[in-house]
Amino acid sequence: MHEIITLQLGELSNYAATHFWNTQESYFTYSAEDESPVNHNVHWRPGVALDGSETFLPRTIIYDLKGGFGSLRKINALYDASDESAPTHLWEGSAHVHKQPEIEQSAYQQSLDLGAPAPTLKPSDVRYWSDFSRVFYHPKSLNQLYDYELNSSIMPFDKWSLGKELFDGLDREHDIVDRDFRPFIEEADQTQGFQIVTTIDDAWGGFATEYIQRLRDEYGKTPIWVWGLQAPAPGLMIVRAPNLDSWVASSSWQPD
Template sequence: MHEIITLQLGQLSNYAATHFWNTQESYFTYSDQDESLVNHNVHWRPGVALDGTETFLPRTVIYDLKGGFGSLRKINALYDASQDSAPTQLWDGSPHVHNQPQIDQSAYQRSLDQGTPAPTLTTSDVRYWSDFSRVFYHPKSLNQLYDYELNSSIMPFDKWSLGRELFDTLDKEHDIVDRDFRPFVEEADQMQGLQIVTTIDDAWGGFATEYVEKLRDEYGKAAIWVWGLQSPMPAARIDQKRLQMSNTARTVKDLSENASMLVPMALPQTGLSPNICIDRQSPWHTTAVLATAIETAGLATRLHAVTGVGLKTTLADLASGLNLRGKQTISRLQMSIRGLPSDSAVDLPTFETTHEGGGTDDTILDTNFFDMLRVNPAASRGRNRTGHVPHFFGHSTTTRGLPLPVDNADSPMPRPRAALVETSTQRFHTAKRFPILDSFPRILVEESGRTPFEDLAVKTSLSTDTSVSTAMRAMRTTVAWTIDLEDREDISNELADLEEAYREGWSSGSDDGDD
């Protein structure tokens, strides 16, 4: 069934993944006449609840720190065994129970449980990612790590080394990949790959690198696709900024070695799509933008093929179409959105734009998420520091919700890596628009007098291009001196190799490598 198993690491990642799962849940259809374009078996696992009813729950493994789950309980309405009394023969003494203060459900969650109309969510209503979640999770999916507490100022979970040490400690005690992840792999019929959502500029980056290395050892041939999120608000203090850059460099270096594809995602400091207005202090807001891009860029891996047999593509095919030289395991992600009230009779907006400097509609979109060092204003428009459009090696575009010209329909399978081509292009299209749910923040600017957006047309672009070489060089020269001398040479050499992988065969002889 070409299943994808998801791994979610940390608070920000769980915010983004919650938007993702809410969107997946909205694709379910409940009429024989209304067949879904999405193959639900890719991301959802069938099961049976305690009362015997059939369930569909996410194929995901979730980790967060103590207090990070909010009001979400490991045992929910579908799997509540209600075993209140323990066997008396196991203990003769009087029990002493220490309960943590229980976090109250949000009004939104209560409305879902009661089946009443949901209230309009605001930033003050969303305290945790569970406050706007629309789905149930299997108890096996939820893993709270008690070694660190969410948002602790006494013992913050902010250094790459802390994440690595935490994983190693837990793995020695429990073999957590075998305990937490393997059960989901074993129940899959034909797993197409693993999808990982993690932050890369804090301690979760260290946790992720160890986890991915273990997954690669266990499942050597599996496609491992990583969405590497960065803090929406760059650190203000110099020491914190240096720490974030050091964390990012270490994580990128290690993940690029073991992941099939790493997609770094930083919310642009300027240059968001003109119709997006967000509160950057709200992870609910910021991850809504990131999740829209994630959900659209990977949509083809869960869409039924036009023939009705199989999927439009798989994670492995998507990665191989981008990684033409075997070492191009980092992709740049861009996105444009166009909104239209569903009941409006105006003409459909398009993504057609004119760009200076040689850019086309496929190569330059409104929002560019690739800015690992958070210092490049030009990243907002997909250009390098010289203002030139980068050269593309592998390129994949997904367009949803708008008609396409006949010659721009879904492309065939990616060309073989050995083919002598300058650029390998994959194009995917679907009429399925991105749904705006009641759990999604109202971050879209609407024209006066129009009804709120109910769905969106979205276009995404994934590319391996020469801007990655520029970023690797900048990271190597900017960050290397902030790293311990013991690791500096190794990390610097690995970043230099990545820089070269995106320059080979496409260099004008300039020092910049930005042609």
Template sequence: MHEIITLQLGQRSNYVATHFWNTQESYFTYSADQESLVDHDIHFRPGIGADGSETFTPRTLIYDLKGGFGTLKKINALYEIDEPAVSHGLWNGPAVVQRQEVIQQNAYQQSLEEGLEPPPLTTESVRYWSDFNRVYFHPRSIVQLNEYELNSSLMPFENWSLGEELFNSLDKEHDLLDRDLRSFAEEADHMQGIQVISGVDDAWGGFAARYMDRIRDEYGKTAVCVWGVEDSIKSIPREKRFTRLSNTARSISEIAPQASLFIPITVPTARVPSYVSMDTRSQWHVSALLATALESMTLPSRLKAQGRSRETIDQLINALNVNGNQNIAKLRMSTDQKEALNGNSRPGRLDVPTQDRDTRMPSQDRHSEEVHEDKEDEVSTFDMDFFPPESLEQNRGRRNIKKPHVFGQAESHRVPEDDTTNETTEQDEGFERARRRAAGLPIIQKSRTPLPFPLLDSFPHIFARTSSGSSLGVKTSLSTDTTVAARIKELQNIVNRAISVDEREALSNSLGEIAEAYEEGWDSGSDEDDD
């Protein structure tokens, strides 16, 4: 069934993943005359609930700190589990029980439980990612790490080494893969890959790096796609910026070489199109924008096969990693509001009517037109770039005038059904790839689907001229190009200034080797540097 297992590491990653799971839940259909384009078995697992009924829950592991789950309970309406009895040990004296104040559900969650129409969410009512969650999770998916507390000022979970130490201590005591991941992997008939969403600029980067070590020990040939979530450093005090960037450097150095695909993502800081209006201080808003791009880009990997083989994670990796050592990709996105459907048709069905398109809503940015009118053999341009920008003070005002060279680009277009013309055979694709590589041209892979992005009542109103219940035309891309080298070299310079001497040389050399793969003219098959 080509299952994909998801790992969610940290508060910011869980915000992004919650939007992702809410979107997957919206693709389900409940009548015989409706058929979904999405193969739900890829991301969801069947099970038996407490009352003996069949259940369908996400194939995911959710890691967060103490207090990070908000009102989400490990025991929910679908499952009842017996909590292990607490041993009193050798102490025979009286016990003193200290209880934390219970976090109250917001009105949105209360309405969902009661089966009522939920009120609109606001930035004030969303305090945790569970406040806008619409999905039931299996109890085994919930993993709370009690060693650290969310937003603690006494023991902040910020330094990369803290995450590394935490994973090592937990793994030594429990064997995390055996306790958490293995049961999900053994349920899969034919696992397509593992999707990891993790923070990389704080302690979660160290936790993810050591988790990747264990994954590679056990599942060496499995495709692992890592989405590295970074916070914007514009709002961070100067003294903490070097810590964040040093954490990112260590994460890239240790996670990227082990990942099949590594995608660093952050909120766009340079230019945001006029149709996007969001509060950058709200994780609910920021994660919604990131999740729109992530969910749209990965959509082809969970679609039902329609007359040809399903586009898998391996095919995406093959399109981007042109020279065999280029697995760090840039995520971009555009939305085309004139291709957004109104709320009269539920997204996710094969019977989406193209006449429901609202042609009165023109694109508000010229780049959207460029994407719509691009030619098959040209690299498309996009409105938003989620790749972290250069951040050193001495680089401000300096712009690379030279146009970056693109090695490989994979695009996912959510377009009307009459535009989904993608009838190429595997032989044609192989010939075209060989021709373009021989000519030094970018390798381009394009996917089209008539399934628009649904705007749910759990999704904030960050896109202009849209409302809950409507849907949006979205076009995304992942690409490997020469600007990746500039980013890695910048982090290398930070390492040379901010990292202690005993770690500096190895980390700097590791980043330098990674950057070389993204310099124009580099080719794994070249013998120009053999002397």
């Protein structure tokens, strides 16, 4: 089997995908005598950390809103080259540094960093999807969208049209498929397909529609599998197959 590239769009999708990566990670074997039940080269990419050690990280591109990543840092311990004692002789005046308060790691994440037994997680312990993630991500996998803030009551990211507008604006300015997606294509030997995890009844549905259309334009022969999610809601109607087929067939479809 060849490489599959994953695209994760939004908070609910990242919760679901975190379970996927945690499960994939649990299949890793560390002895020549043990045989893994899965081919890790399909969903994981080999690489080299800053200290020269080999890495094996998810072959995924993740998008979320401002604040949606929780305590997860874009530059993690594998790639952090920061020097807190940077030279100051270039500026003779006093320096005032203003930092936004960091989100504290969950007890689960702290245990993983210390190599200690992880506590049993309860739903009340989880604030963000990163709180229960067991894997490192490459810095280029993490893409925070600052135009909207997670759970904002002033500018909620809820309408389908907002997602379309956000993608179109970002794509005009940055060509985000070329910037964010293409590097994963170029490092793969032979891409087998793309899997996309997205909600389909909110702004991320609009964002996903535009993203998929761009992928179709660029990689028309590559299969795309979409995991379409919906947040539970009272009285929610089940989307039957004919309606879902028409949604997939037409990228211009919008929910009422």
